[in-house]
Amino acid sequence: MRTIPDPLHAPHVPAEQEVRYYMRTPAVTLNIAAPLSDALALMREHDVRRLPVVVDTGELRGMITQGDIRGADVMRIAGLDPLDIAHALRQVKVYEVMTEDPIAIVPETGLREAALLMIENKIGGLPVVDEQNRVVGIITESDLFETLVQQLDTRDPLYG
Structure with missing residues (x-):
């Protein structure tokens, strides 16, 4: 797991x-040994596109996105039986398709740094971890866009 930036060496924001x-x-997380069917169900239930993957202690081990699971839609379009697809999603475990060693940030990370990390790494969200690498939150592109809109609204009388 790569936690960026190190709060002791990061520029002050x-x-x-x-x-x-x-x-x-709290971030919606998923256990590393869960089946893909659980990942898909959690994403739908919470209307999210990505989930931090954790071990029993809550420590971050990976990230799984809708794109990682998208093969299920391809199977459906290809005409495979929905029951066969559901069975397949129960057989494959999250750790088999997740992104390992994801970039993570700490709560003290600045918004600009988080946005730059997402742009540079072409990712849509970053898990936020504490000193023990336990997931305490997540920040996504949508969160950054909402923040930008709020700041524009308060600064520009044309938008507010």
């Missing part, structure tokens, strides 16, 4: 620009 105030918490 104003407290009001720290991720901690904009991340979604």
